[in-house]
Structures are given as structure tokens and as C-alpha cells.
Amino acid sequence: MVPLANILPTLMFFAGCVLLTTILLRRYWRYFQKHTHEQVGEPAVKQQPLPEESWSDGQKDAVVHIERQKVELHDVSHDVTGQLNSKILLLQKLMAKSDQQIEQMEKLLNDLQEQRA
16 A cells, blocks of 8 residues: 555645635636626617717818818928028028129129230
């Protein structure tokens, strides 16, 4: 016969597994019962009321969409205006600089013609 000291660890292991399985099954069973009783009275998807007019929501969406486009267009116009203003200022500076260079070249040409004469 096998001594009790050799079988005791194996029996304790199996007893622990049975106890753990029992505890986990009880917790699962309680959770399952609690949540199924709460959901019986409520539908899974609440029914939404129908709109009064068939196109009312579509019209509201269109108005919102148009307003968003107006805001975007306004922002784009500000950006483009700023870019154009900066380019116009740069062009004016370049024109002023080219006018100065033209005046200097004309002055140099006049000085050259006076020296030849």
C-alpha cells in the first residue's frame, strides 16, 4: 500500500483545483444572473422618435454643411489675401529698387556722355 505522505500532496492539489473551479463558477453564475435580469426589461436599442417632416434632418444637415463651407471659404480668403498682400509688398520693394538702379545707370550714362564730349 502507498503511504499517505506520498498521496497527500496530490490530493491537496486536486482539492485546490476543485475549490478554485467552484469559486470561479459561482462568481460567473452570479455575474450572469445579475446582468441578464437587468437587461430583460430594456430593449437593446432604444427606438428614436421619427422626424416630423421627412426631409427636416436632411435640410438641417445641408444648412450646417453650407455654414461650414462658408467658414472655410472665409478662412481661405483671409489666407489668400495675406499671401497676396505680402507678394504685393515684395513686388513694390523690388520695383523701388529697380527704379533706383535705373536712375543710377542713367546718371552713369550721362556722366559718360559728358566725359566724351
